[in-house]
Amino acid sequence: MEMHQVRYFLAVAELLNFTRAAERLHVAQPSLTRAIQKLEEELNGPLFRRERSNTHLTELGRMMLPHLQASLAAAEAAKQQAQSFHKREAGQLSVGACNTVSAELAAPLLAAVSRDMPGLEIRVEVASEGTVEERLTSGGIDVAVLAPVGELPERFDLHEMRDDPFVVAFSPGHRLARTDELSLEALDAEPLLVRASCGYEALLEGAMEARGLHRQERHRAEDGAWLMSLARAGLGVAIVPEPLAALHGLSFRRLTDLAFRHRTALATVAGRRHSPALAALVRHARATASAAAAPAG
Numbered sequence: 485m486e487m488h489q490v491r492y493f494l495a496v497a498e499l500l501n502f503t504r505a506a507e508r509l510h511v512a513q514p515s516l517t518r519a520i521q522k523l524e525e526e527l528n529g530p531l532f533r534r535e536r537s538n539t540h541l542t543e544l545g546r547m548m549l550p551h552l553q554a555s556l557a558a559a560e561a562a563k564q565q566a567q568s569f570h571k572r573e574a575g576q577l578s579v580g581a582c583n584t585v586s587a588e589l590a591a592p593l594l595a596a597v598s599r600d601m602p603g604l605e606i607r608v609e610v611a612s613e614g615t616v617e618e619r620l621t622s623g624g625i626d627v628a629v630l631a632p633v634g635e636l637p638e639r640f641d642l643h644e645m646r647d648d649p650f651v652v653a654f655s656p657g658h659r660l661a662r663t664d665e666l667s668l669e670a671l672d673a674e675p676l677l678v679r680a681s682c683g684y685e686a687l688l689e690g691a692m693e694a695r696g697l698h699r700q701e702r703h704r705a706e707d708g709a710w711l712m713s714l715a716r717a718g719l720g721v722a723i724v725p726e727p728l729a730a731l732h733g734l735s736f737r738r739l740t741d742l743a744f745r746h747r748t749a750l751a752t753v754a755g756r757r758h759s760p761a762l763a764a765l766v767r768h769a770r771a772t773a774s775a776a777a778a779p780a781g
Contacts, residue, residue, distance in 0.1 A: 578607045586728050
C-alpha cells in the first residue's frame with residue numbers, strides 16, 4: 485500500500501466522484517482509477533460501487549475509511565516532524581554546561597558561532613558534570629562544556645577551549661596585593677572561598693596538603709559570580725582561573741608553583757554527526773585554542 489493510493493481513496497470517498505477527485509488531486513482520472521483498483525486488490529475487495537451517477541462506499545470501503553484516514557494523518561505528522569527536526573538541527577544549538585564552568589569562559593565562543601549563523605537559537609542547560617555527560621550521551625544536548633580534571637570516557641571527543649593559570653582573587657587592599665606573585669605557602673591558614681562541586685578544588689587541596697599547609701575553607705559557592713562577589717566583599721580569597729577574576733574586576737595574583745592549570749573543553753559524542761552549528765562551535769574552539777598556544781610575536 486502506497487500513500488498516494490490512500491490519498492486518492494480518501495479524495496473519492498469525500499467527493500464520491502472520480503472525475504472531481506482527479507481534478508482536485510491534479511492527476512489524470514485513469515491514473516486515479518488504476519491506483520484505487522490496485523488498492524482494492526491489496527485489500528481483497530471493492531471499496532466503491534459505481535452505479536451511473538451514484539458512487540458510494542462499499543461495506544469494506546466504510547470499514548477501511550477511518551483506518552486509512554489515520555494512516556494518512558500519521559504519515560503527514562511524521563513528515564512535518566521530520567521537517568521540523570531538520571529545521572531545528574540547522575537552526576538550534578543545545579549546550580549542556582557543567583555548573584563549575586563560568587559562563588564568561590564559554591560565552592565568547594557561542595557569540596562567535598551566532599555571528600556566523602544569524603538566527604541561530606542557542607539553548608543552555610546548566611547541571612552537574614554527571615548530569616551533563618548523561619544528557620550528552622542520550623542525545624538530549626548537542627555538546628557539553630566541561631572543566632575536565634582527568635580523562636573523559638572514550639565515547640567522548642574532547643575539544644580544548646581554554647587552558648588558564650590559577651590566580652588568587654581578593655578584595656581591594658588585601659595584604660596579598662603587596663607581592664607580584666604568590667606561592668601556595670602564602671595561603672597557609674588563609675580563609676578560602678571554595679567552588680563547590682569543582683574537581684579542581686580536590687587538586688588544590690592535595691597540593692596544599694603535600695606541602696603541609698593548613699587549608700582553611702571558610703565559605704562555599706557553586707556559582708562563579710557568587711564566589712567573586714564574596715571575595716570582593718572581603719569574606720576570603722578564592723583560587724580561580726585568571727579570566728574569571730579579571731572579568732569580575734577583582735584584584736588577583738598568579739600562583740607560580742602549581743603543576744596544573746584550569747582546562748575548559750567542549751565534549752561531543754564520538755562518531756555522532758555534527759550539525760552545522762556544532763561544527764562551527766568546534767571550529768571556533770580549535771581556533772581559539774591554537775591562538776592561545778601560539779608563541780607571542
